[in-house]
Structure formats: C-alpha cells, structure tokens
Amino acid sequence: MPVFWLILIVLAISAVGFVVGRRRALASADGDSRNLHSLPIYYGSNAFMKSVVPALGLMFVWLLVQPLFIDNRISQMIPEAEVREGSNIGLVMSEVRRTADGLENAVNLSLIDDETAKNARIELTDITQRLRDAGQVVTNQITQPVLRAAQAYRAMSQASNLLMTIAVLIVAALGAAWGMMEGQKAFRARNTVEQGVMALLIAAASVAILTTIGIVLSLIFNTIEFFSLYPASEFFFLLEWAPSFSGRGGASSLGIIPLLWGTLYISFVALLVAVPIGLFAAIYLSEYAGPKMRSIAKPLLEVLAGIPTIVYGLFALLTIGPILLSVFGDDGLGWMQGQRAVLTAGLAMGIMLIPFVSSLSDDIINAVPQAMRDGSYGLGATKSETIKQVVLPAALPGIVGAILLAASRAIGETMIVVLGAGAAARLSLNPFEAMTTVTAKIVSQLTGDSDFASPEALVAFALGMTLFIITLGLNVFALYIVRKYREQYE
Amino acid sequence: MTDAAMTPESARPTKSLTHEDARTKKRNASERRFRAYGIAAICTGLFFLLALLAAILSAGLPAFRQAVVEVPFTMTQEQFDEAEEAMLKTAIYTDYFITSLSDTMQAEGVQIEFDEDAVDRLLGKVGGDLRAYYRENQDQIGEQIGFELAASSRVDRYLKGTFTRDDLQSGNRFFMPEDFDLIDAMQEAGLIKQVFNWNFITGVDTGVDNPGGAGIGASVLGSFFMMLVVLALSLPIGVAASIYLEEFAPKNRFTDFIEVNIANLAAVPSIVFGILGLAVFIQFAHLPQSAPLVGGLVLTLMTLPTIIISTRASLKAVPPSIRDAALGVGASKMQSVFHHVLPLAAPGILTGTIIGLAQALGETAPLLLIGMVGFVARYPDTFVEGFLEPNSAVPAQIYNWAARSDAVFTEKAWGGIIVLLLFLITMNTIAVILRRRFERRW
Numbered sequence: 001m002p003v004f005w006l007i008l009i010v011l012a013i014s015a016v017g018f019v020v021g022r023r024r025a026l027a028s029a030d031g032d033s034r035n036l037h038s039l040p041i042y043y044g045s046n047a048f049m050k051s052v053v054p055a056l057g058l059m060f061v062w063l064l065v066q067p068l069f070i071d072n073r074i075s076q077m078i079p080e081a082e083v084r085e086g087s088n089i090g091l092v093m094s095e096v097r098r099t100a101d102g103l104e105n106a107v108n109l110s111l112i113d114d115e116t117a118k119n120a121r122i123e124l125t126d127i128t129q130r131l132r133d134a135g136q137v138v139t140n141q142i143t144q145p146v147l148r149a150a151q152a153y154r155a156m157s158q159a160s161n162l163l164m165t166i167a168v169l170i171v172a173a174l175g176a177a178w179g180m181m182e183g184q185k186a187f188r189a190r191n192t193v194e195q196g197v198m199a200l201l202i203a204a205a206s207v208a209i210l211t212t213i214g215i216v217l218s219l220i221f222n223t224i225e226f227f228s229l230y231p232a233s234e235f236f237f238l239l240e241w242a243p244s245f246s247g248r249g250g251a252s253s254l255g256i257i258p259l260l261w262g263t264l265y266i267s268f269v270a271l272l273v274a275v276p277i278g279l280f281a282a283i284y285l286s287e288y289a290g291p292k293m294r295s296i297a298k299p300l301l302e303v304l305a306g307i308p309t310i311v312y313g314l315f316a317l318l319t320i321g322p323i324l325l326s327v328f329g330d331d332g333l334g335w336m337q338g339q340r341a342v343l344t345a346g347l348a349m350g351i352m353l354i355p356f357v358s359s360l361s362d363d364i365i366n367a368v369p370q371a372m373r374d375g376s377y378g379l380g381a382t383k384s385e386t387i388k389q390v391v392l393p394a395a396l397p398g399i400v401g402a403i404l405l406a407a408s409r410a411i412g413e414t415m416i417v418v419l420g421a422g423a424a425a426r427l428s429l430n431p432f433e434a435m436t437t438v439t440a441k442i443v444s445q446l447t448g449d450s451d452f453a454s455p456e457a458l459v460a461f462a463l464g465m466t467l468f469i470i471t472l473g474l475n476v477f478a479l480y481i482v483r484k485y486r487e488q489y490e
Numbered sequence: 491m492t493d494a495a496m497t498p499e500s501a502r503p504t505k506s507l508t509h510e511d512a513r514t515k516k517r518n519a520s521e522r523r524f525r526a527y528g529i530a531a532i533c534t535g536l537f538f539l540l541a542l543l544a545a546i547l548s549a550g551l552p553a554f555r556q557a558v559v560e561v562p563f564t565m566t567q568e569q570f571d572e573a574e575e576a577m578l579k580t581a582i583y584t585d586y587f588i589t590s591l592s593d594t595m596q597a598e599g600v601q602i603e604f605d606e607d608a609v610d611r612l613l614g615k616v617g618g619d620l621r622a623y624y625r626e627n628q629d630q631i632g633e634q635i636g637f638e639l640a641a642s643s644r645v646d647r648y649l650k651g652t653f654t655r656d657d658l659q660s661g662n663r664f665f666m667p668e669d670f671d672l673i674d675a676m677q678e679a680g681l682i683k684q685v686f687n688w689n690f691i692t693g694v695d696t697g698v699d700n701p702g703g704a705g706i707g708a709s710v711l712g713s714f715f716m717m718l719v720v721l722a723l724s725l726p727i728g729v730a731a732s733i734y735l736e737e738f739a740p741k742n743r744f745t746d747f748i749e750v751n752i753a754n755l756a757a758v759p760s761i762v763f764g765i766l767g768l769a770v771f772i773q774f775a776h777l778p779q780s781a782p783l784v785g786g787l788v789l790t791l792m793t794l795p796t797i798i799i800s801t802r803a804s805l806k807a808v809p810p811s812i813r814d815a816a817l818g819v820g821a822s823k824m825q826s827v828f829h830h831v832l833p834l835a836a837p838g839i840l841t842g843t844i845i846g847l848a849q850a851l852g853e854t855a856p857l858l859l860i861g862m863v864g865f866v867a868r869y870p871d872t873f874v875e876g877f878l879e880p881n882s883a884v885p886a887q888i889y890n891w892a893a894r895s896d897a898v899f900t901e902k903a904w905g906g907i908i909v910l911l912l913f914l915i916t917m918n919t920i921a922v923i924l925r926r927r928f929e930r931r932w
Contacts, residue, residue: 004874067776097776194824201738204730208751208798211791215762218769277531284528301535306918307542308852310885311907314892318900319545351538358535382517384524405757412759414855419892439761439855446768446859464765468758475757 014051017176021047024183038190047179055172099150222461241425258425262435267410273350278357305355316348316420336432345420364398404478414439553905556687580617598679643702701898712881719786728797756795764856780880789850800842837928854885
C-alpha cells in the first residue's frame with residue numbers, strides 16, 4: 001500500500017478517536033462540560049495524539065530501517081564471483097535494486113505477470129530485454145544471481161511493506177482505543193495533551209542538532225572512506241590537483257593545497273573590493289548621511305545581498321569577464337587569456353559582499369556611545385578625526401568580526417566560482433589566470449558520472465569537511481569577537 | 491606686564507576664526523576628502539547595483555521577444571483538394587506558401603529570389619504547419635488569413651544584432667549567406683514583427699540542438715513543488731522550535747547547545763547542505779535523485795535557521811503583559827502561548843517565512859549536488875509525481891543554460907534570471923506589505 005494512503009487511513013482512525021474520545025468524556029460528565037477536568041476538545045485531542053504520533057513514528061522508523069535490513073540480507077546472497085574486478089558490492093547492490101524496480105514496473109505495466117517476475121530464470125526468458133521495454137535503465141545483461149537477488153529483494157520489500165502496513169494500523173487503532181478509554185471526566189486531559197505538545201516542540205527544536213549531526217556524520221564517514229583509499233598525507237601536502245577521469249586509484253593526484261590557494265586568493269580579491277567600499281559606505285551612512293539619504297541608500301545597498309548568487313555567477317562570466325578581457329586581454333594589455341580568472345570571480349564576489357560588510361559595520365559603528373564622539377569634538381577634533389581616532393578604534397573588534405564573517409561567506413561561495421573562476425587548479429600569483437576553488441571542485445567531482453565509491457568522488461567529502469571546519473572556525477571566532485566587544489558598552 | 495604682551499604685532503601668531511591658517515586648511519581638506527571617500531563608496535555600490543540590473547535587463551529582455559513572419563495567405567478549395575490528393579502533400583503546401591510569400595513581397599515592391607530550402611532554414615517546416623491548420627479549420631478555406639510563423643533562433647539573433655554576417659562560418663548547413671538578404675527583404679516588406687515569446691514562459695528545456703525552443707515553465711513548476719515542501723516543513727518545525735526556545739526552554743546546557751547549533755547552521759555554506767542531502771537523502775535513504783522532494787528537504791534544513799531567528803524575534807516582541815493577562819484569567823502556559831502570543835506574532839512570523847522562502851528559491855549550489863541538472867525537465871503528470879519525478883528548478887535551469895556554449899542559451903539564462911528576480915521581488919514586496927500593514931508597536 002502506498003505510504004500516502006497509509007497516512008490518510010491513520011489520520012482517519014485518529015479522527016474517529018478524536019470524535020469518540022470527546023463524546024465519551026462529555027457523556028461521562030452528563031453532557032455538561034463544566035463537570036469535566038479539561039475542555040472537551042482536550043479529551044479528543046488526547047485520543048488523536050495517542051493514535052497519530054506512535055503510528056506515524058513507527059512508519060517513519062520502519063521506512064528508514066527497512067532498506068538497511070534488506071540490503072544487508074540480500075548482499076549476503078550475492079556470491080563473491082559476482083563482484084567483478086574493479087567493481088564492488090555497492091555497485092552490484094544498486095544493480096539488484098534497479099532490476100527489482102524494473103520487475104515491479106514491468107508487472108505494473110502488465111508486460112510480465114507476477115508469476116514470471118517471481119520465478120523467471122535468465123536462461124529461459126530474455127528478462128533484460130523485457131525490463132528495457134518496461135522503461136527501466138538496465139546497463140548490462142542481468143546475470144542469474146543478480147536476478148535471483150532482485151527477486152528476493154522484491155519479495156522481501158513486499159512482505160516488509162505488508163507487515164509495516166499491518167503494524168502501523170494496529171498501533172494507530174490501539175492508540176485511538178487507549179485515548180478513547182481515557183475519556184472520563186476525572187482524567188486530566190489537558191495536562192496530558194500539553195505534555196505531548198511540549199515533547200513535539202522539543203523534537204522540533206532538536207532538528208537543528210540532528211542537522212548538525214547529519215552534516216558531521218555524512219562528512220566524517222565519507223572522509224574516512226576516502227582516506228582509506230587515498231593517503232591523507234598526499235591529500236594535505238601534495239601540490240597538485242589532477243583527478244583522473246577513467247582509471248581507478250593510483251593515477252589521480254588529489255592535493256588540496258592548490259584548491260585552498262585558489263579559494264583564499266579569490267576571497268582575498270573579493271575582500272579587497274568589498275571591505276573598503278563597504279566600510280566607507282557604512283561610515284558615511286552612520287556618521288554623515290541625513291535620515292533621508294540613509295533611508296534610500298541603505299536598502300538599495302542591501303538589495304545586493306538579496307540577489308541570488310547564480311545571478312552574480314552569470315554576471316561574472318558574461319559581463320565582468322568580457323569587460324576585463326577587452327582591457328587586459330590580447331586586444332589590450334595582453335595579460336589575460338580567458339574570461340574566467342581570479343579577478344573575474346573576485347570582483348563579482350566583492351560586489352556581493354559589500355552589503356555584508358556595510359550593514360554589519362553600520363550596526364557596530366552605531367553602537368559606539370555618542371559620549372565618546374562628543375568628548376572628541378570637545379577637544380576640537382574634526383568629524384573625520386573623531387571617526388579615525390575615536391570611533392573606528394572603538395569599533396575595530398566588531399569590524400574585524402564583520403570582515404571575518406564576510407570572509408567565511410566568500411570561502412563558502414559556490415556559484416560565482418563555478419561559473420567565473422575556471423576549472424584548472426593552479427598555484428600562481430597572477431590574478432588574471434583561471435584558478436579553481438574547493439567549492440567548485442566539490443561540485444565538479446560530485447556532478448560527474450564517476451561512481452560514489454571512487455576516490456575521485458569521495459574526495460569531495462574530504463573537501464567539504466575542510467570547508468566546513470574552516471567556515472565554522474571563522475564564524476565561531478568572529479561571533480566571539482563581536483560578542484566580547486558588545487559587552488564593553490552594554 | 492609679561493613678555494608676551496610686549497612682543498611686536500608681526501611676531502604674534504595670527505589666529506582668527508575668519509581666516510584659515512595652513513594647518514586648519516589641511517585638516518579641513520582631509521575632512522572633505524574623507525567625506526568624498528564615503529560618497530564615492532556609496533556611489534560605487536549603487537553603480538554596481540545599476541550595472542547588474544542593466545546587464546540583466548539588456549541581456550535578458552530579448553529572451554521574451556521572438557520574431558515572427560506574418561504572411562497574408564488565402565487557400566482556395568481547389569488548391570486544398572489538389573494538395574490533399576498529391577503524393578507529397580506538405581511539399582505542395584510549401585509551394586503555395588512560397589508563392590504567396592513572394593507575391594506579398596512583390597506587392598510591397600521588394601524583388602528577391604529564394605527557394606524552398608531557404609524558407610525551411612528560416613521558418614522551419616512551413617508545409618506541415620499549413621496542412622495541419624487547414625485540416626483542422628476547413629471553414630477557413632477561401633478566406634484570407636494572416637499566418638504567423640516563428641522564425642528560427644538565428645533569424646531572431648540576426649534581428650537582435652547578436653548574429654551578424656561576419657559571424658557566419660562557411661559550410662554552415664543551417665544558414666547561408668543569401669538568407670541574410672531574404673531576411674532583409676522580408677523586413678523591408680514589413681512581414682517580420684516581434685511578438686511576446688510565450689513558449690519561453692510555458693515551455694520545457696530542449697536539447698542543445700534546439701536552443702530557440704527552450705522554455706523555463708517546467709523548472710518553474712519544479713521550484714514551486716520544492717517551495718511547497720519547504721513551506722510545509724520549515725514553517726511548522728521552525729515555529730515549534732522557536733516557541734520552545736523562546737517560551738519554555740529552561741536555561742541549561744541542552745538549550746545552549748541548540749542555540750549554538752542554530753547560529754552555526756545559519757552560517758554553514760550552502761554547498762555543505764548539498765553534501766548532506768546527497769549523503770543522507772539519496773545515498774542513505776534512497777530517495778529519488780533530482781526529485782523536488784529531496785531538493786525541498788535540503789532547502790528546508792537550510793531555511794530553518796532563518797525562520798527560527800525571525801520567529802524568535804517576533805515572539806520576543808510580544809510584550810509580557812499579554813502572557814501575564816492570559817495566565818491571570820486561568821490559562822495554562824501552553825494556552826497563553828498558542829491562544830494569545832502566537833496570533834499576535836503571526837504577521838512577523840509570516841514575513842520571516844516569506845523572506846526565508848525567497849532565499850531558498852534562489853539557492854543553486856545544493857541543487858547541483860542532488861542532481862537537478864543535466865537533463866531535460868518535463869511537466870509532471872500528476873500532483874504526487876510533481877514531488878517524486880526528476881525535475882529542474884529555476885536557478886538550476888539557469889546554471890544549465892549558462893554552462894552551454896550557444897549564445898541563444900546565454901540569452902535564455904539571462905531571461906531566466908529575470909523570471910527568478912520577478913518571483914523574488916514579488917515575495918519580498920508581499921513581505922514588506924505584510925510588515926507595514928500588520929506590524930504593531932507595543
């Protein structure tokens with residue numbers, strides 16, 4: 001039974017629980033709700049909650065565990081010989097899954113009957129061709145063990161689905177019955193319901209923790225797998241990035257240093273653009289501009305932060321790149337070879353970062369107490385002298401924090417560098433050359449056709465881990481600085 | 491009395507408020523310079539904004555226009571019968587069309603020779619279109635109608651000025667040098683006009699061989715389904731989490747840990763969420779690749795911190811007197827929150843949610859990792875398929891087009907950006923209006 005229908009049925013059972021629970025409670029109070037401990041709706045909600053939450057929870061857990069369990073059982077069925085040279089059990093398993101899906105589709109389209117799907121043997125039926133007819137992408141000829149595994153897979157999935165449906169419905173019915181039984185006037189329904197709601201609230205708040213755990217685990221496991229295939233010392237210290245596309249193992253050089261260099265160089269160029277513009281804009285807006293100018297210029301600058309990064313990527317590739325090329329390219333100074341370069345991506349990223357620097361600095365400069373400025377004016381300083389010698393030093397930790405946040409943003413930025421920075425990893429100082437970054441390589445290694453078990457794909461997780469640690473470190477440090485500074489004036 | 495009083499007039503430093511001395515002049519100049527830097531910085535920022543908008547509009551608007559050739563055409567009953575009896579039916583229709591086209595041009599005083607192939611190159615298979623039309627509408631036979639035929643993408647680009655005679659390489663099967671003359675002639679005869687390109691709005695992506703026919707419709711639908719998932723998950727979870735943290739959470743290690751997590755998740759690069767989606771939803775949970783459901787789940791995790799932060803701000807803005815009053819008349823803590831605080835905070839929560847959704851709508855990088863690129867998207871058949879079948883999303887589609895080398899696709903990419911920005915502007919405007927209308931100052 002499709003999950004969608006199962007959910008609807010569970011909801012229906014719970015709705016019945018709601019109505020009956022409420023009725024019973026009212027009946028036990030002789031139809032006068034003043035005799036009840038709680039409002040009637042709480043008795044209904046109690047039954048509803050006790051039915052829906054465990055049933056759907058069970059279904060969710062079952063759906064998560066079922067593939068793991070079945071995979072485990074099936075992979076024991078596959079003989080060693082079936083795992084060909086250069087392949088692994090994961091690939092064979094995905095073929096088994098594809099074949100099982102294909103059988104399912106073929107039965108649904110009534111191209112083959114259920115009996116054939118269960119018992120077909122490779123020698124007797126051209127099952128591969130039939131699955132292709134059913135629209136399933138089957139790469140190579142299906143072998144007998146794979147077919148047998150697929151048939152077992154299908155049978156187990158069906159059995160498991162049936163079991164799950166029955167179990168979930170029983171749990172829902174039991175829960176509803178329990179809730180209905182409790183519909184007595186002395187029962188403290190509100191307290192029970194509120195406890196349940198509280199548990200749901202806590203669960204929702206824990207999603208943030210789960211997300212972090214998910215990120216960390218998915219990065220760590222794949223990174224460990226990568227380091228088991230590829231030496232960690234080469235990853236960290238090799239000065240070359242040259243993944244091989246066809247061969248497996250050995251042939252690839254996967255050193256992170258050229259990528260880190262590209263990332264830092266492009267981020268540096270971006271900050272070179274964003275920090276002076278953003279900082280001076282913030283100073284002018286907070287110290288000089290009148291309210292009218294402020295109300296116009298500030299939102300306009302912040303529009304730059306609301307524009308999706310893909311737009312900046314396209315702007316870099318198709319506008320900034322050609323302009324730079326016409327000035328520094330072969331027609332001009334002859335320094336630049338192609339549109340994609342460190343400068344192209346850096347400029348676009350700098351534009352994107354201006355509002356980050358300016359808004360944060362603006363807040364921080366505004367937080368400097370007026371008394372400090374007045375003191376400076378009283379000594380005869382001009383406005384700019386006050387800003388340079390009193391306001392900025394006082395705001396400096398906060399501004400550094402803002403710049404660090406902008407830097408972490410720049411390091412993690414993806415679309416601009418994917419489109420604007422190029423694909424070749426280089427260790428060079430020339431800003432007119434194309435370089436590549438950690439993020440751009442994560443995209444290119446994971447969007448290709450390479451299978452997920454190869455070091456060429458797994459390296460993306462190690463890169464992601466590096467990126468995660470760097471940006472997290474920068475953020476924590478920046479927030480620490482900002483917080484520490486704020487405490488001085490509040 | 492003192493020496494100072496005795497010094498002669500000339501030796502005394504001449505200080506006056508009306509007269510600037512050298513040092514004051516320097517200090518004032520530096521003051522003016524500093525101000526000028528500030529103005530220059532703001533102007534540079536605004537200039538970048540203008541340049542960005544100008545680039546988007548100038549490069550993207552042509553994607554919404556399309557050249558069509560309008561030819562007045564009359565089909566007589568005899569012609570129709572004759573063509574339907576012939577062996578090569580469409581060829582005869584093409585001949586009719588060519589005759590009609592050259593007649594029209596001659597009537598306008600333009601003389602030019604052209605053959606069937608030229609019409610084929612510029613306007614596609616005209617005969618088939620004509621036949622289909624008249625077989626459908628037999629009552630139109632004998633009446634004059636103006637036929638609108640979409641010109642090929644190269645004609646389009648020639649008229650827009652992005653494809654010139656110099657660009658044409660010899661040996662191009664799809665375009666001959668004499669075709670330029672034919673286009674010029676048709677333009678002189680007033681047959682070519684620009685119409686709104688509906689196909690770009692409603693169409694689906696095409697392969698690399700037909701750039702002119704590519705549209706963004708299917709990926710808009712993909713984005714829409716993704717936003718449904720994001721809205722359905724992030725709003726309830728976000729609001730529930732904020733209520734717990736703001737109203738109920740005791741001050742302890744667990745709460746602090748959640749807060750630190752939320753603050754850090756807000757700053758994690760989006761690509762890392764893509765890795766999470768790939769590893770957890772696709773590799774571990776075996777959800778279908780490229781499906782809007784998976785995209786929506788990843789974007790939900792990304793949007794949650796934004797929504798939680800803004801929801802907490804609006805919950806915090808509800809004054810404690812409201813809660814106290816509710817508790818005072820016997821409500822439980824839970825009732826006071828759900829019956830009184832939450833409704834009062836709703837406008838703020840809604841505004842924050844819309845802004846979070848707008849952010850999620852423009853996000854591209856995680857979608858690349860869960861595979862929403864590199865295939866031709868299509869319209870889903872049913873509502874459930876809309877979540878589970880592979881589809882693209884607007885930003886992923888834009889990336890896809892930008893990565894192809896054909897100049898027509900580049901134009902489509904800019905056009906796609908205009909569509910994307912229109913959605914974002916609409917959402918943000920709604921958010922601003924909501925805030926203006928319902929915001930309460932306590």
